[in-house]
């Protein structure tokens with residue numbers, strides 16, 4: 139197989155890898171995609187816990203049973219609505235449909251904003267997102283390599299990475315944080331109390347799971363359980379797309395790894411951009427609370 143294309147599509151001011159995106163699908167998703175009242179969307183900026191939430195949602199809607207999550211790949215169970223492969227997977231979804239999306243607010247399906255469908259938005263400490271994304275760029279053959287972490291950091295701060303600026307993505311979605319059909323979570327909360335977070339998610343979704351089912355969701359959505367699940371660990375993806383020699387999708391799964399990558403100067407530079415871009419939202423995330 140030839141090396142996959144490393145081209146990007148610039149759409150709505152945002153970079154999308156051409157390998158799984160097209161102008162046509164992106165326009166359709168925003169303007170024509172019909173959201174159903176019971177749809178559930180797992181929305182994230184990349185590397186913020188997307189796959190984790192795919193697993194949690196699958197398990198919740200299976201009442202903790204692992205048959206589905208162990209037999210169908212995550213991208214088919216909770217497909218990305220904006221990707222070119224979506225129509226094929228969509229046909230097989232039963233109600234309620236579970237979707238994933240990395241779309242910023244301005245490109246998200248317009249019909250969502252007139253519906254009672256639900257969004258779970260998971261955010262992660264942006265310095266950890268930056269580090270995780272840096273490693274992902276090395277692993278994913280369809281993403282252009284960067285010279286080193288310093289160069290990647292500059293691209294990240296300027297929003298010159300896939301899905302655009304983390305700051306813009308989070309800021310725009312946070313604008314909806316008082317809306318009853320949107321739940322904001324953080325990767326750090328999931329890490330700190332996975333079972334408690336599952337209970338919170340179930341409450342939001344109106345799903346009643348008994349104690350054994352809740353235990354099973356939490357047990358099967360740990361880093362180790364997911365790393366061992368062939369249907370979630372991306373080992374089914376050909377090595378021409380993700381090169382196992384360059385690392386593992388399940389890299390560390392921790393909070394604070396940024397401290398092993400950022401110099402003091404890089405951290406200060408990041409903080410300055412953060413302060414400028416997220417002005418007024420200092421209380422929004424655990425990592426910025428005094």
Ligand code: A3P
Pocket residue numbers: 182183184185186187188189190266269270271273359360361362364387388389390391392395
């Ligand atoms: P790291 O690269 O820091 O290890 P996404 O699914 O949004 O692409 O995010 C991938 C990141 O989430 C990776 O972070 C991955 O290890 C982490 N991750 C995935 N499942 C996890 C889990 N169950 N617990 C903790 N981290 C998890």
